[in-house]
Amino acid sequence: xAVVSQHPSRVICKSGTSVKIECRSLDxxxxxxxxxxxxxxxxxxxxxxxxxxxxxxYEQGVEKDKFLIxxxxxxxxxxxxxSAHPEDSSFYICSARAGDRVDEQFFGPGTRLTVL
Amino acid sequence: QKEVxxxxxxxxxxxxxxxxxxxxxxxxxxxxxMWYRQYSRKGPELLMYTYSSGNKEDxxxxxxxDKSSKYISLFIRDSQPSDSATYLCAMSRPGGGNKLTFGTxxxxxxxx
Numbered sequence: 001x002a003v004v005s006q007h008p009s010r011v012i013c014k015s016g017t018s019v020k021i022e023c024r025s026l027d028x029x030x031x032x033x034x035x036x037x038x039x040x041x042x043x044x045x046x047x048x049x050x051x052x053x054x055x056x057x058y059e060q061g062v063e064k065d066k067f068l069i070x071x072x073x074x075x076x077x078x079x080x081x082x083s084a085h086p087e088d089s090s091f092y093i094c095s096a097r098a099g100d101r102v103d104e105q106f107f108g109p110g111t112r113l114t115v116l
Numbered sequence: 117q118k119e120v121x122x123x124x125x126x127x128x129x130x131x132x133x134x135x136x137x138x139x140x141x142x143x144x145x146x147x148x149x150m151w152y153r154q155y156s157r158k159g160p161e162l163l164m165y166t167y168s169s170g171n172k173e174d175x176x177x178x179x180x181x182d183k184s185s186k187y188i189s190l191f192i193r194d195s196q197p198s199d200s201a202t203y204l205c206a207m208s209r210p211g212g213g214n215k216l217t218f219g220t221x222x223x224x225x226x227x228x
Binding site: 004006032034041042043044045046049091093095097100101102103105106107108109110112 | 120122124148150152157158159160161162165204208213214215216217218219220221
C-alpha cells in the first residue's frame with residue numbers, strides 16, 4: 001500500500017515551453033501533497049504544499065506564477081513549470097500524506113526535468 | 117547556517133562494516149526525526165522514524181536522537197552492497213503541517 005506515482009519520469013523540453021508533472025496516490029486518498037525540488041548533491045527543498053480543493057501554499061522564494069500547482073482530486077496533484085528555463089532543470093519529487101502523522105508521507109519516484 | 121547539516125560524503129565502507137550516519141540541527145522545535153534512503157534517480161523511502169530523544173532499532177538499523185546536543189544518528193550493522201544509496205535525515209516540528217526539513221544526504225557505498 002501507500003504507493004505514489006509520478007508522470008513523466010523524465011522530460012526534456014526547449015526553453016520557453018511549459019511542462020506538466022503529475023503526482024498520483026494510487027491506493028489511498030491524499031488531501032495534502034507536497035512538491036519538492038532536488039538539485040544534484042543537495043537536499044530536497046520544499047516548494048509548496050498542495051491541498052485538495054484549495055490554493056497551494058508556496059514556500060518563501062518560490063514563484064507561484066512560474067510553478068502552478070493544481071490539486072483537483074484526492075488522488076491527483078499537478079505541477080506545471082511555465083516558460084521553463086535551463087535553471088529550472090532539476091529533479092522534482094512529490095509526496096502525499098496518507099494520514100495525520102508526519103511519517104505517513106510517501107514519496108513519488110521523481111521527475112527529471114531538463115530544459116535545453 | 118542551514119537548519120539541518122549533514123556530511124554529503126561519499127562514504128565508502130567494506131561489506132559487513134558498521135556504518136554511522138549523522139545529522140546536526142539548529143532548530144530546537146524539531147520533535148520528529150526521520151531517516152530516508154534514496155537510490156539514484158528514485159524518490160526517498162522511509163527507513164526509520166523517531167519521536168523526541170532515544171533509540172529505535174529495526175533489524176540492522178538503529179536510529180538515535182540526542183535532543184540536548186541536537187544530533188541524530190543512523191547506524192547500519194552488517195552493511196550490504198544493497199545498502200549503497202544516499203541517506204537523508206529529515207525533521208519536522210509540531211504544528212508545522214508535517215513539513216519536512218531535509219539534510220543534504222550522505223552518499224554511502226558498500227563495497228564487496
